[in-house]
Amino acid sequence: MADTLQGTGLRLGRRFSDLTNFFVGASVLHLQQRLLRLAHDVREQYPLDRSQQVMTLRARACDTIQLTPLEYRGDFGIFIEEVLTSAEQMPKEPSRGLKRTVIRNSPNYCYSCGREFGAFFEDAPEGLKPTVDHVWPRALGGDTIEANLLPACGACNSAKGHIAAWQMAWIQPIVFADIDETHALSSLSKEAKMALHVRAAMSYSQQNGSSLKDAFLAIGPREPPVRIDSEQGYDFFNLRVHDDSRTSVIWTPN
Ligand SMILES: [Zn+2]
Incomplete structure (x- = not known):
């Protein structure tokens, strides 16, 4: 290629x-x-x-x-x-017991958007409830085991279904989008931000030999997008949506 x-x-x-x-x-x-x-x-x-x-x-x-x-x-x-x-071995819903274990052993916030479970939001007037998300998607052979599951809010879980891995074909228009600089960061779609988050976790796990789940926990949930190199433009490859001061391991978000 x-x-x-x-x-x-x-x-x-x-x-x-x-x-x-x-x-x-x-x-x-x-x-x-x-x-x-x-x-x-x-x-x-x-x-x-x-x-x-x-x-x-x-x-x-x-x-x-x-x-x-x-x-x-x-x-x-x-x-x-x-x-x-x-x-x-493909499509398997986690059992109730497994869901409980994952929720008990994980941080009390959505690993993707960072919102705290139990807190109140417009889309969760009765308190945000955790769902259990496959970190590496089932459609790509991701296992239904604790090491591949993290609690996510319903909105992120269903949106992530479409993203799976950041290179999925439908993300191409975003990768090649001619982004208007003035609105670049504020107009970025949720899908694009999720794709950037998934991409950062995948690259972290590759570079540090950690599982994808540990990579998501290490980089933390999504933050407002910023440019990686302020001298460069606003294309997909020059944006990040996580706080890069969280990780002590040196790595490059590629
Ligand atoms: Zn969420």
Whole structure:
């Protein structure tokens, strides 16, 4: 992917690696989602016949998403088995007991917007209630285990469903938006802020080898957006929505 971009002679300056990461990330996620969906269908079609599932998924991966054993560097058979296993474990609601445990062991605020549970807001006149959110989305194979769950308010939980990982295709208009500088920060949508928050957590966890859940806890909930480098513009890659003084570990929000 990076080579293809380089080959086009695009002059993207300092945004080159940001955009390359974005495209690679978006493609991988897109592929992952489509494969999981295919695996889900195949499992429904042949519920009891694993070898038929393997054969059919293999054929469909080649036909519909042009993923062939030649393009895959590892053992394609094992890979197909793994995708089927992920699909098998996929959609699970946390049990009541697990929800209670997660809420008990986590801070008493929404990990995304930072609003305190029990406090009163316009959208929560009877006190904000916690829901339990999959930090790495279920649609992308995220497990329903305590290490992947954090309490979020209902508004953030349902909005985050669309964001999943920040590179999701629908976020592209925001990434490439020609943002008007005067209104840049105040007009940023909630979705864009959530995508920036998810992106910061993903990059923190990659750089520090921590789980995504610990990364969210370390960077803290969303804050008003600011530019990372005040000499640079207001594009997606130069904005952050968390307090970067919270973390003692040095990392770059890419
Ligand atoms: Zn929230």
